[in-house]
Amino acid sequence: TTRDPQTATTDVLTYGDLVVAGKLIGPRIYSTGPGIFSSENVSSLEHARKVMKRYSAYYDTKTIKMYGTGNRQQRQWIIQAAREQNIMPTTEGGLNFRNNLTQMIDGYPGQEHSLPVFPLYKDVVGLVAFTKSAYTPTLLVAYGGPWAENYFYALERPHDDPKLNRFMPHHNLDSRSRRRNAGWFMEEEHVFEEQSAVANAIVQEGGRVGIGSHGQLQGLGYHWELWSVQSGGMPELDALRAATILGAEAIGLDNDLGSIEVGKLADLVILNSNPLDDITNSKDIGYVMINGRLYEDDTLNQVYPLNKPLPKLWWQDFAPTGVPGIRK
Structure with missing residues (x-):
């Protein structure tokens, strides 16, 4: 099993799908997808929930990487939103x-x-x-x-x-x-x-x-x-x-x-x-x-x-x- 924390692109999601479909021989592939950076400018808990939807509903990554999203309040909003949407976060x-x-x-x-x-x-x-x-x-x-x-x-x-x-x-x-x-x-x-x-x-x-x-x-x-x-x-x-x-x-x-x-x-x-x-x-x-x-x-x-x-x-x-x- 591999887990790639913080990918610059979403290519790894495709590789994982190809392995599951039997088109490639490979390990079980998990990824956080692209990291959540300070460029998100998270302004509230509700905003953090919207950002998290990208991972829980679209990428379906199961995990995310909080990559220096800002101050401590912003980092706390991110982890609360992750918990609510059953996403396992890690950090840089x-x-x-x-x-x-x-x-x-x-x-x-x-x-x-x-x-x-x-x-x-x-x-x-x-x-x-x-x-x-x-x-x-x-x-x-x-x-x-x-x-x-x-x-x-x-x-x-x-x-x-x-x-x-x-x-x-x-x-x-x-x-x-x-x-x-x-x-x-x-x-x-x-x-x-x-x-x-x-x-x-x-x-x-x-x-x-x-x-x-x-x-x-x-x-x-x-x-x-x-x-x-x-x-x-x-x-x-x-x-x-x-x-x-x-x-x-x-x-x-x-x-x-x-x-x-x-x-x-x-x-x-x-x-x-x-x-x-x-x-x-x-x-x-x-x-x-x-x-x-x-x-x-x-x-x-x-x-x-x-x-x-x-x-x-x-x-x-x-x-x-x-x-x-x-x-x-």
């Missing part, structure tokens, strides 16, 4: 620490991005845990230091990853993995391990932490974020809970997703090696299942209940062939 965590905390106090169930200061102490950790606001630190693009993704781009060599090369246009992979302009950093300059200690403290206090890869690199990005969140001492089991049931709770879908239980949807990731021994085993995937249909992870050929090879990917017909150069 910014550099204004006070705003981040008041959003949690006012009842927003989620914050995307790291809190902008660290280390944090028991007063803030206790507040986040008590509110049950899902803290999704997105350490791949965290505040306060080099982005964690640069650490993994340097060490993991995603350019040579066979799955990315199979399922991603190569020019697209090149543009992300070659000659990155973010710079090179000494290992001790990275801050994600220190920031992940905050995430661990929140979980140990009984709070919720989510895994959010910020859309940085399809497939591998989610694993990198999971490893980053675990790196500050979080037990591997708690990190896996953040990636599964806590994430499902964060978007209001824990009755259907996030754990293996009777009555829940038959969506599974089947691993070849144990991530409780080493969290990086999370990417050693053998099979994936969605709604009872089982696929080989390396090929996405369906093997149950029917044997069906993966159709040619749309962009493969346009892939360049041969060696570039001058021809006579």
Whole structure:
């Protein structure tokens, strides 16, 4: 299952419809749709209700992202309208620490991005845990230091990853993995391990932490974020809970997703090696299942209940062939 918080366009809604209709092979796709920004100029609770109708009645997103809609009163109108229309809201965590905390106090169930200061102490950790606001630190693009993704781009060599090369246009992979302009950093300059200690403290206090890869690199990005969140001492089991049931709770879908239980949807990731021994085993995937249909992870050929090879990917017909150069 994926959830995309704040899309610049509504394209993702179409992708989700295509998956449901069987026109594309993909995960369960949820989205907030375009965020609710200060440009809405929310002037009253009634105005907020009209804005929310866009999501509850038209987009049918089930969730929204309140992306800095204005002052605290305006943010409170937005969350009240969301509650009335059964929409699960999340927020954009910014550099204004006070705003981040008041959003949690006012009842927003989620914050995307790291809190902008660290280390944090028991007063803030206790507040986040008590509110049950899902803290999704997105350490791949965290505040306060080099982005964690640069650490993994340097060490993991995603350019040579066979799955990315199979399922991603190569020019697209090149543009992300070659000659990155973010710079090179000494290992001790990275801050994600220190920031992940905050995430661990929140979980140990009984709070919720989510895994959010910020859309940085399809497939591998989610694993990198999971490893980053675990790196500050979080037990591997708690990190896996953040990636599964806590994430499902964060978007209001824990009755259907996030754990293996009777009555829940038959969506599974089947691993070849144990991530409780080493969290990086999370990417050693053998099979994936969605709604009872089982696929080989390396090929996405369906093997149950029917044997069906993966159709040619749309962009493969346009892939360049041969060696570039001058021809006579």
